[in-house]
Amino acid sequence: MSDDTETPGNTETLPLDSWHRRKGARMVLFAGYEMPIQFEGIVVEHNWVREQAGLFDVSHMGQVMVSGDKAAEELEKLLPGAIASLKPGRTRYSLLMAEDGGILDDLMVTNATPWIEGDEEEGTEGRWGEPAYYLVVNGATKWDDIAHLREHLDDDVTLTHMDDRALLALQGPNAATALNRVMRNVIDDMVFMDSVRYDFGEWPLRITRSGYTGEDGFEISVPEEFAESLADRLCAEIEVRPVGLGARDSLRLEAGLPLYGHDITTETDPVSADLGFALTKRRREEGGWMGHEAVARVLADGPQQKRVGLAIDGRMPAREGALVYSGDKQVGRVTSGGFSPTLERPIAMAYIDTGFTDEGTELEVEVRKKRLPAKVAALPFVPHRYHRGK
Amino acid sequence: MARYFTEEHEWIDLEGDTATVGITDYAQEQLGDIVFVELPEIGMVIDKGKDAAVVESVKAASDVYAPISGEVMEANPALEDDPALVNTAPEEDGWFFKMTVSDKSQLEGLMDAKAYKSFCNEL
Numbered sequence: 001m002s003d004d005t006e007t008p009g010n011t012e013t014l015p016l017d018s019w020h021r022r023k024g025a026r027m028v029l030f031a032g033y034e035m036p037i038q039f040e041g042i043v044v045e046h047n048w049v050r051e052q053a054g055l056f057d058v059s060h061m062g063q064v065m066v067s068g069d070k071a072a073e074e075l076e077k078l079l080p081g082a083i084a085s086l087k088p089g090r091t092r093y094s095l096l097m098a099e100d101g102g103i104l105d106d107l108m109v110t111n112a113t114p115w116i117e118g119d120e121e122e123g124t125e126g127r128w129g130e131p132a133y134y135l136v137v138n139g140a141t142k143w144d145d146i147a148h149l150r151e152h153l154d155d156d157v158t159l160t161h162m163d164d165r166a167l168l169a170l171q172g173p174n175a176a177t178a179l180n181r182v183m184r185n186v187i188d189d190m191v192f193m194d195s196v197r198y199d200f201g202e203w204p205l206r207i208t209r210s211g212y213t214g215e216d217g218f219e220i221s222v223p224e225e226f227a228e229s230l231a232d233r234l235c236a237e238i239e240v241r242p243v244g245l246g247a248r249d250s251l252r253l254e255a256g257l258p259l260y261g262h263d264i265t266t267e268t269d270p271v272s273a274d275l276g277f278a279l280t281k282r283r284r285e286e287g288g289w290m291g292h293e294a295v296a297r298v299l300a301d302g303p304q305q306k307r308v309g310l311a312i313d314g315r316m317p318a319r320e321g322a323l324v325y326s327g328d329k330q331v332g333r334v335t336s337g338g339f340s341p342t343l344e345r346p347i348a349m350a351y352i353d354t355g356f357t358d359e360g361t362e363l364e365v366e367v368r369k370k371r372l373p374a375k376v377a378a379l380p381f382v383p384h385r386y387h388r389g390k
Numbered sequence: 391m392a393r394y395f396t397e398e399h400e401w402i403d404l405e406g407d408t409a410t411v412g413i414t415d416y417a418q419e420q421l422g423d424i425v426f427v428e429l430p431e432i433g434m435v436i437d438k439g440k441d442a443a444v445v446e447s448v449k450a451a452s453d454v455y456a457p458i459s460g461e462v463m464e465a466n467p468a469l470e471d472d473p474a475l476v477n478t479a480p481e482e483d484g485w486f487f488k489m490t491v492s493d494k495s496q497l498e499g500l501m502d503a504k505a506y507k508s509f510c511n512e513l
Contacts, residue, residue, distance in 0.1 A: 042448040043423040246422070246449050315426040315473070317446050339425040339448050368428070368444065 014059040015166045015224035019231055023242050031139035033060045035245055042246035046341040049213055049251055050382075053172035054243030055234050058212075062142025063165050063221055065112065066149070067132035068157040075133060078152055079109065080270065080289050082280035086111045088128065091193040091208050095270055095278050096137070096145055101294025102266035103273065104148060105141045106258065110134040110195040110208060134195070134206065136167070136219070138260045152290070166227035171217030171251075173385060174239035179218055182233050187218065192386035203230065209387060212248065214255025214380055216387040253347060254340050256309060256379030262320055263307060263335045263349050269295055272303040272351065274379075305332065305351040309377040310365065312346040315339070316372060318365040324350050325364045325371065331356045334365060342382050352376065394497055395506035396457045401481055404497065411457060412485040413445070413476065416510045421447045424476045429465035429487055436462060436489065438496055443486050445476065458496040460489040 012033050020027065025036030036057065039045060048054055066075060072084040081094035088111045096104040112134040118126040137145045142161075149159055170179060179187055186198050187207065195208040203226045211217035222230050234240050249259070258264045264273045269291075271279075283289060287296065312318055317339045324332035337348030348365070356363065359378050364371040394402045399417035403410040418424065426446040436442045436456040443454040465487045468475055475484040491497070501509060 037449070038422060041423055046448075250448055316428065317426065317451070319451060339446065341423075341448065 014057065015227040016057045016059065016231060019228050020057065020242070025242070025244060028245075030245060031060045033139065035060060036242070038244040038246045039242050042244070042250060043341045045241070045243040045247040046250050048241055049172045049215060049243055049247060050342055051173065052241070053170055053175040053178050053217070053237075053239045054213075054247065055231060055240050056169040056171065056243050056245075056248055057166070057231070058139075058169050058219070058248075059166040059224075059227070060139030061167055062135075062137040062139065062145060063162040063167060064135040064137065064142075064146060064149070065132055065160040065162060066135060066153065066157060067130055067160070068154075069131060070154055071131045071133050071157050074153045074157045075109070076283070076289060078149070078290050080279045080283055080292070080295070081109065082283055083109060083111075083133065086133075088113045088115070089195055091195045091210055093278055095275065096148065097270075097289060097291035097295070098266055099290055099294070101269040101291045101298065103260075103264045103268055103270065104266060105137050105145050106260050106264060106275075106278075107135050107137045107145075108208070108210060110136075110206075112195070112197070112206070114197070134221075140261060162221070164224055165221050166224045168220045168222065168227070168231060168234070169211050169213075169217060170220065170234060170240065171211045171213040171243075172215050172239070175215070175217040176387065178234065178237040178239040181237055190387075191389040192216075200230075205230075212255075212257055213251040214257070214382055214384045214386075215251075216385055249336075250338055250341055253336060253338055253349070254342055254380065254382040255384060256349070256381060258307065258349070259336055268307075268351070269298050269303070271295060271298040272305050272307065274307045303354060305353055306357045307335070307349055308352050308357050309379040309381055310334070310337070310348040310350050310363070310374045311343075311377040311381070312337075312348060312365060313373040315346065316367055316370070317346040318348050318367050318372060318374070322348070323366045324352060324374070325366060326356050326361075331363065340381060346372075347377070347381050348374075349379075393503060394457075394500035395503065395509075396500055397509065398455055398457070400454065400457045402457050402497070402500070404491070407491055408463065408488055409458060409460065409491050410485050410488050411442075413454060413480055414506070414510075415480050416513075418477050418480040418484075421445060421452060423448050424473050427469045427473045427476060427486065429469065430462045432462055432465060434462045436460065446473075454486065456489075457500070458489075459492045461492075462487050462489050464488040 020036040028037045079094045091110040114129040206221040322334040332352035361376040428444040442456040
């Protein structure tokens with residue numbers, strides 16, 4: 001037997017390390033940390049998240065606060081999204097762009113500007129405090145991201161790496177029910193991509209209704225010293241079980257969400273990656289952000305390839321690197337693929353030459369010299385069930 | 391019938407000149423949920439240490455090497471419909487293939503059940 005999973009060596013541990021081990025996790029090396037790949041088994045955990053609620057530890061991800069009067073306009077020099085129009089308490093998906101139009105990272109940006117209550121006795125009214133933006137970036141890229149931000153953001157802007165915080169993700173159709181039982185009335189009015197600061201007793205939390213599974217759910221930032229207690233409280237709810245990175249990957253693949261370093265890289269641009277929604281119309285036209293010139297060229301000329309979904313016949317999965325053919329012509333390459341527990345069939349994401357990307361186009365994927373029939377499929381493979389309110 | 395084990399976590403049942411090959415309970419536990427098994431074609435001659443099968447779990451593909459040399463006589467048809475048999479009954483119904491044994495001396499030095507158990511305990 002051979003197994004290409006990295007085994008733990010001399011690496012860093014995260015705040016919940018011993019908690020995972022007590023829960024029976026199998027640990028692997030990921031992004032420089034020992035992380036739980038699975039607890040009971042990937043398929044069981046995957047299905048549990050689709051039906052109930054799973055608790056993921058994603059503390060390897062980078063949490064960064066960018067604050068200052070010019071924070072929004074400074075961030076807009078590096079991100080193609082509209083940051084200045086992002087309202088306090090709202091979150092948006094965005095990209096950290098390279099000059100040549102490549103993608104340095106994908107991230108979530110939250111307007112975390114604090115509201116300062118007024119004081120009737122002093123006669124002051126409530127007002128917004130200093131503008132602040134909370135970023136969550138990928139674990140494997142966080143050090144480069146922070147260096148990039150420090151290099152390019154104006155000196156008037158303060159960047160804080162919140163490396164004393166853990167990040168938990170509670171995901172699944174029963175995530176809200178479970179969380180509401182633990183902290184009453186905190187999340188009632190929240191819809192997808194809303195974010196609040198909340199003091200749960202003495203624990204200063206940030207709760208964002210977002211995630212990486214396609215399900216309703218929450219990402220909770222918590223000081224590391226309280227992470228275990230919070231994880232225990234959440235897992236005490238009957239709907240909640242711990243879930244590892246293995247299921248996180250199969251869930252996000254079904255949800256059509258790209259994985260940085262695989263489906264998007266410094267070699268891919270946002271247009272080819274089919275992430276046009278992250279390029280706000282105004283900013284796409286006006287520019288003023290790193291990489292705009294290169295991306296504008298792709299927008300004008302049209303991309304040569306596009307990221308699409310592939311539904312593969314049979315049961316044999318096609319993995320990253322598998323070549324895609326139309327007849328004898330190679331028309332693309334798989335960037336991530338695996339077996340979908342929900343659909344019980346192999347699925348993949350691939351970059352395919354323009355002209356072969358229409359939904360339903362019949363292609364073939366080569367795996368170990370065999371050609372597997374595949375069809376271009378709409379993303380997501382499994383419909384998103386975000387809570388968007390009424 | 392004698393059962394042998396390899397350090398690559400395969401088992402071999404020897405019956406006369408025929409060997410039945412599968413992966414061990416330890417191996418399936420390490421691999422996790424198995425979703426597909428690619429078995430060798432009947433009549434294929436496989437050499438000890440060379441690729442003989444591929445096991446696909448949700449997360450990755452893993453090669454299974456031929457534990458001995460010989461010709462493939464039969465591949466387990468049950469694995470086509472139910473690859474999870476490798477998880478539920480790895481050392482029985484979840485067998486991979488049957489093969490001839492070209493050189494019985496290749497079995498020398500393989501472990502018996504007791505030796506394999508202590509081998510796993512040290513991993």
